[in-house]
Amino acid sequence: xxxxxxxxxxxxxxxxxxxxxxxxxxxxxxxxxxxxxxxxxxxxxxxxxxxxxxxxxxxxxxxxxxxxxxxxxxxxxxxxxxxxxxxxxxxxxxxxxxxxxxxxxxxxxxxxxxxxxxxxxxxxxxxxxxxxx
Amino acid sequence: xxxxxxxxxxxxxxxxxxxxxxxxxxxxxxxxxxxxxxxxxxxxxxxxxxxxxxxxxxxxxxxxxxxxxxxxxxxxxxxxxxxxxxxxxxxxxxxxxxxxxxxxxxxxxxxxxxxxxxxxxxxxxxxxxxxxxxxxxxxxxxxxxxxxxxxxxxxxxxxxxxxxxxxxxxxxxxxxxxxxxxxxxxxxxxxxxxxxxxxxxxxxxxxxxxxxxxxxxxxxxxxxxxxxxxxxxxxxxxxxxxxxxxxxxxxxxxxxxxxxxxxxxxxxxxxxxxxxxxxxxxxxxxxxxxxxxxxxxxxxxxxxxxxxxxxxxxxxxxxxxxxxxxxxxxxxxxxxxxxxxxxxxxxxxxxxxxxxxxxxxxxxxxxxxxxx
Numbered sequence: 001x002x003x004x005x006x007x008x009x010x011x012x013x014x015x016x017x018x019x020x021x022x023x024x025x026x027x028x029x030x031x032x033x034x035x036x037x038x039x040x041x042x043x044x045x046x047x048x049x050x051x052x053x054x055x056x057x058x059x060x061x062x063x064x065x066x067x068x069x070x071x072x073x074x075x076x077x078x079x080x081x082x083x084x085x086x087x088x089x090x091x092x093x094x095x096x097x098x099x100x101x102x103x104x105x106x107x108x109x110x111x112x113x114x115x116x117x118x119x120x121x122x123x124x125x126x127x128x129x130x131x132x133x
Numbered sequence: 134x135x136x137x138x139x140x141x142x143x144x145x146x147x148x149x150x151x152x153x154x155x156x157x158x159x160x161x162x163x164x165x166x167x168x169x170x171x172x173x174x175x176x177x178x179x180x181x182x183x184x185x186x187x188x189x190x191x192x193x194x195x196x197x198x199x200x201x202x203x204x205x206x207x208x209x210x211x212x213x214x215x216x217x218x219x220x221x222x223x224x225x226x227x228x229x230x231x232x233x234x235x236x237x238x239x240x241x242x243x244x245x246x247x248x249x250x251x252x253x254x255x256x257x258x259x260x261x262x263x264x265x266x267x268x269x270x271x272x273x274x275x276x277x278x279x280x281x282x283x284x285x286x287x288x289x290x291x292x293x294x295x296x297x298x299x300x301x302x303x304x305x306x307x308x309x310x311x312x313x314x315x316x317x318x319x320x321x322x323x324x325x326x327x328x329x330x331x332x333x334x335x336x337x338x339x340x341x342x343x344x345x346x347x348x349x350x351x352x353x354x355x356x357x358x359x360x361x362x363x364x365x366x367x368x369x370x371x372x373x374x375x376x377x378x379x380x381x382x383x384x385x386x387x388x389x390x391x392x393x394x395x396x397x398x399x400x401x402x403x404x405x406x407x408x409x410x411x412x413x414x415x416x417x418x419x420x421x422x423x424x425x426x427x428x429x430x431x432x433x434x435x436x437x438x439x440x441x442x443x444x445x446x447x448x449x450x451x452x453x454x455x456x457x458x459x460x461x462x463x464x465x466x467x468x469x470x471x472x473x474x475x476x477x478x479x480x481x482x483x484x485x486x487x488x489x490x491x492x493x494x495x496x497x498x499x500x501x502x503x504x505x
Contacts (some may be wrong), residue, residue, distance in 0.1 A: 118378055128337065
């Protein structure tokens with residue numbers, strides 16, 4: 001008897017969203033970085049199966065995070081609605097995967113600020129959630 | 134306020150009390166079940182029940198009939214009856230389980246019990262009087278992964294089952310052989326054994342524990358993503374969830390109709406309030422008040438035991454130190470189980486919890502903010 005479960009989860013197949021690049025660029029050009037980040041988090045392709053989509057969205061999210069100044073990170077995290085902070089934490093960990101592309105010291109600051117707002121619970125959810133970014 | 138009982142330094146996987154709370158049955162992660170008797174304020178080992186071949190994973194002691202059911206990783210469950218000062222085992226005929234039995238619980242009327250196993254089976258077991266053995270009726274529409282927890286509805290005919298396929302299900306636990314007639318319930322019509330009445334998703338977290346409220350109107354469960362879920366029978370399509378800032382919870386219990394206590398990897402049990410009408414689960418307070426009041430002081434005391442190297446490291450990272458202070462709490466490790474200890478007018482006034490360092494703690498809930 002096999003003891004693994006079939007990965008045919010209904011809610012994983014429906015509601016596939018992804019952030020629109022042009023929309024995101026508009027926010028960046030207007031220097032509204034926090035708004036841009038929030039936009040990407042809102043439309044994070046967590047349910048998508050296509051890895052390319054995820055890669056594109058994570059590039060958008062992480063490059064936006066890099067643009068936000070270190071002393072503004074705390075305010076940025078607080079202005080992001082609570083349900084999206086878990087997704088933000090997922091992108092922080094995603095950034096750690098590619099230390100060459102994204103500065104780890106900046107990500108560590110992000111990690112510290114998000115952790116202060118969400119507690120250890122968000123780290124646990126990054127580790128357990130199947131809806132990856 | 135709290136009574137702490139220690140049973141050595143082995144983990145207490147499961148514990149159960151007898152009716153008048155003078156005896157306790159504990160599984161210390163071994164293949165035997167130990168029964169301690171309280172004599173002059175001290176715990177004395179009176180019986181060691183050896184029949185299982187592997188770790189005992191669940192214990193439940195039926196108060197009225199004085200029978201114990203144990204479930205183990207050796208694929209078996211036993212029912213123990215007390216005769217002539219010895220505990221006699223009788224094997225439960227679980228024909229189809231080929232994996233560990235993870236949970237076992239007596240029904241409120243104690244005429245049957247339910248088991249859940251790692252090979253996705255849920256069984257309702259009852260005593261076959263004619264042939265004199267414990268028979269099991271297996272649920273056909275079974276969960277898709279290991280069954281980790283289950284809870285009985287107070288009407289004796291419904292069970293809630295949590296499993297590792299990120300779901301909680303409500304099944305009919307009606308067995309023709311022992312139940313008179315199927316009762317009506319707020320969760321739907323009870324018909325045959327194993328009828329699936331409801332299924333609730335868990336946001337892709339393993340379900341660790343599930344509990345019914347004293348009236349059976351509300352159901353709540355906790356999963357490995359630190360989220361607490363609750364649903365009411367008035368509106369089963371609307372699941373309320375509370376995304377918490379804590380480490381995952383392993384156990385949950387209703388102390389009154391709307392107040393929930395959860396505990397787990399966070400060392401202190403936490404009190405939450407479920408408001409069914411508003412659809413919220415709100416944090417009330419920590420059950421362990423020791424943590425905040427004496428926490429800081431003890432850190433100072435413990436500094437004496439640090440080697441100079443450790444001390445310098447601590448002072449090098451002042452920010453790290455403030456973020457993760459040494460937890461000073463009654464439990465010093467993960468809480469594995471919470472069981473009711475004393476009830477007053479359907480509300481619980483005392484509960485007991487067990488942890489991985491061999492401690493069983495009895496908590497007095499009077500003086501806590503609990504809604505009746």
